[in-house]
Amino acid sequence: MQIHDSFVLSAPVSRVWELLDDIERTAPCVPGFELAGRDGEIYTGVMRIKVGAITMTYDSRIRFLERDEQARRLVIAVEGRESRGDGGVSSTTTSALTPHDGGTAVSLTTDVEVSGRAAQFGRGVIGDVSARLVKRFVTNIEAQLTPQETERVEPEAVTVRTPEPVDLIAVSRVAVAKRVAPVAAVAIAALVVWRLAR
Numbered sequence: 787m788q789i790h791d792s793f794v795l796s797a798p799v800s801r802v803w804e805l806l807d808d809i810e811r812t813a814p815c816v817p818g819f820e821l822a823g824r825d826g827e828i829y830t831g832v833m834r835i836k837v838g839a840i841t842m843t844y845d846s847r848i849r850f851l852e853r854d855e856q857a858r859r860l861v862i863a864v865e866g867r868e869s870r871g872d873g874g875v876s877s878t879t880t881s882a883l884t885p886h887d888g889g890t891a892v893s894l895t896t897d898v899e900v901s902g903r904a905a906q907f908g909r910g911v912i913g914d915v916s917a918r919l920v921k922r923f924v925t926n927i928e929a930q931l932t933p934q935e936t937e938r939v940e941p942e943a944v945t946v947r948t949p950e951p952v953d954l955i956a957v958s959r960v961a962v963a964k965r966v967a968p969v970a971a972v973a974i975a976a977l978v979v980w981r982l983a984r
Contacts (some may be wrong), residue, residue, distance in 0.1 A: 791894040797931040802890040815926035858883035
């Protein structure tokens, strides 16, 4: 399955490239995703999806396949697996950056293979959820790119917080709620969020 997304960021290409090329800075922008660590060239993380009272956890591994700064092109592979279940997702996402009216146009092309519950559902349902999660991701990226005046905080005063799980019902609203059962919808959200876990 291949999925396309595009959006425009207000910062110039050089700044957007610097951010998207840095997984440790980009990961907090992905709804429900928490970067756990790094082993050589492989980054590991945990994603949490919530449907009603049910919260499910997915383990993921992220690595760069290509980093072409001159062409402003990134290719990233993500593999994910349910921590308690047999569902899995593997994807390859190509990000292309081009100048656009003083900002940056970002084009994403993702090739996805799914197994388990997520494999039962089509592009329509995935697209409904994807559009809303991409919008949240872009909002978070814009916040990273916008300079803000902040007071200096001493290291001991910093509190590390675990990201809130993606609430699938809130994200998908009526679209997914009417078309799939809650447990199956969790798997669809996992597919979409992995696509953003760059």
